[in-house]
Amino acid sequence: MSRMKAFFLEISFLLLTSSYAHDSIKYGYQGGNGADKWGSLSSDFSLCSQGKQQSPINISKNTTIYDPNLKQAPRDYVLTNATLINNGIHILLKYDQGAGNLVLDGKKYAMTQMVWHSPSEHTIDGQSFPVELQLIHESDDNHIAVVAILYQFGSHDAFLLQIQDKLEQLAKDKCTDNQEARIPVGVIQTRALERRSRKYFCYNGSLTTPPCTEGVTWIILGKVREMTKEQASSLAAPLSADYKNNARPVQPINGCTIQLYDELHNAKKTASNKSN
Template identity: 80%
Template sequence: MAHMSILLLVISSLLLASTNAHDFIKYGYNGANGADKWGSLSSDFSLCSQGKQQSPININKNTTNYDSNLKQAPRNYVLTKATLINNGINIVLKYDQGAGNLTLDGKIYALTQMIWHSPSEHTIDGQSFPVELQLIHRSSDNHIAVVAILYQYGSPDAFLLQIQDELEQLAKDKCTDEQEARVPVGVVQTRALERRTRKFFRYVGSLTAPPCTEDVAWIILGKVREMTKAQAASLKAPLSAEYQSNARPAQPINGRTVQLYDELHNVKKAPSSKSD
């Protein structure tokens, strides 16, 4: 019995340390457990209210710092199986095994999952967008790098077309406080998401949900992509009404510098046919 108690304690500690802390403490975006209350919901969430490098932020183009020393952060993704998850708060695509990687400042980060937020969490000059896709990467020493893609309404998004049927199935499945809803999606093609970008913003921030862990490297792609209104609605449909708007408000910049990479300032330019 003592061995079992120790095992349960270890498992609980590991889970609380993960980004899935909401499995134990229910957080929301409005009301008594809304984003402005996260820091008081648990001592494990204290950074949500006390941290000085919190995300998301509003990116003011006039105050970004063009950095000629910034390099491209190449992303090399591979075909692999994935699972679509409704955890009650977000729609997540989690990879069953290695899905490729991001190289940032010489360090390799493995792509582990992606999360959609509606509306966007990051804003540009105060402008919000209908959807933000966040690609979560982790290094072998457990550092986190996130690539964010902003979406406006327009043409269909090719990536979402791949998982359209699974999103419809997820909307039919029930998610409870005790159990996530999961739908296997098979092999997913991520090539459309790895296109090099001519412009991106970079800063140091945090996870945008409890426990709001800091020292996260953020890359916000400068190219705003498109999806249809129906596709945006399909990302909300599996969630309950209170979580269909699941964007944390912009957090104070607190003196941080937002770096700008802009290929147009560089002598060597990538072929336009392969760049955003």
């Protein structure tokens, strides 16, 4: 990886996830620095209250638009070293280098990190889920694309099983106002995250944390996955009580178009065309 590419990845990481950026202005999810106050915490956060394409949103299936031009969004991740981080607000997994690519409309987006939110930030037909995992990707021209995976309670999540002991260790470390808690986790198998999705929702939105930057492409996978209640608890355990619930409330749609990719719909249409 070139020095310039590494530089941009690090800058993006700070922009997306650091709770101590912007002159150490720390945001929260309730109280005086809660989500409804973000826009007033700093002029840098103005989009959080004034933006017109903010995330997350509620996805109403009845109002989504099936787009036959949408393609499968393949993800080809690679094995690379990662670091588990408690920044005081979220639990993150940051890759030392890009961990492979997401391809959208022929453009490659490198996965640089992931972050868990509890409960889910996005909702489907008003339904919230216990956990949402967001896979953060960035293209060479600094465009951000996020793949969101929703989780309900059920069987073990194979990906989390790989870092269970590290999460327990992270819960024992203290995260102060001036320092993140970081634990190297080495190489993690990403196969569980690459599972092909036959359906996804796509829209243009924003970061769900300050500075709430807009122009972010969101892909919400239609398949809801599972993790155990114990695994969800282990993700929240390292965080203080004020941040165990770290989901931004859904934002106004403001005329946002939510596109639907549906492989089954495509197959039916192809079969119908062949029969005619």
